[in-house]
Amino acid sequence: MSNIDLIWQLCLAHVALSVPPVVLGLLVSVPVSWFTVRNRAAGGPLLIIAGLIYTVPALPLLIAIPALLSTRLLxxxxxxxxxxxxxxxxxxxxxxxxxxxxxxxxxxxADAVGYSPWRRFWQVELPMAGPVILSGLRVVSVSTVSLVSLGSIIGVSSLGYLFLNGLQRNITAEVWTGIVMSVGIAVVFDALLVLTGRMLMPWVEPARRRVSSFAPEVRL
Structure with missing residues (x-):
């Protein structure tokens, strides 16, 4: 197998491991967030638990999950x-x-025109919260692409293989190839999210332009 074929296969494996967590994270977090907003008493502890989960180091978590889910380590x-x-x-x-x-x-x-709470959420609250949610999703996308590389430590194929193999064999070009390809995937993901956001929320850009048009011009 040539180096190009290997890099291409590792890129595909990296993308395949990066997409599901971003999509699933969004699908799970929206209803959970809705619950935390509607139920402040229970929502506070849920947000604390979410914060604690993110503080767990990735490598111990990767080793603990097979024991919890009865899956193979690889x-x-x-x-x-x-x-x-x-x-x-x-x-x-x-x-x-x-x-x-x-x-x-x-x-x-929305309540005045007869929207139900469910309809108000989908047609008013979620669209208005969309730009902030998109910003958070972009952060998650970049962090996910970077964390996927840690899977190579436990033997899961990804661009992290280039980091480990390059460091072990002292091949700097291999390490830099892994870095460049990882950054490239993160940039492509981010661009796709921005384009998707513009298609789903076309009202955001005109609003930004109107705000910028009212900004005072600073002359030096």
Missing amino acids: DPANVVVALTLYAVALLTRSTSDALLSVGSDAKEA
């Missing part, structure tokens, strides 16, 4: 589960803050 699912926990921990806090930032005027207006 099973890629262990990496997906660990990174999903980190994604949920990060996104739950940012999504809760985003939902809390929605103005009461908008909620009252």
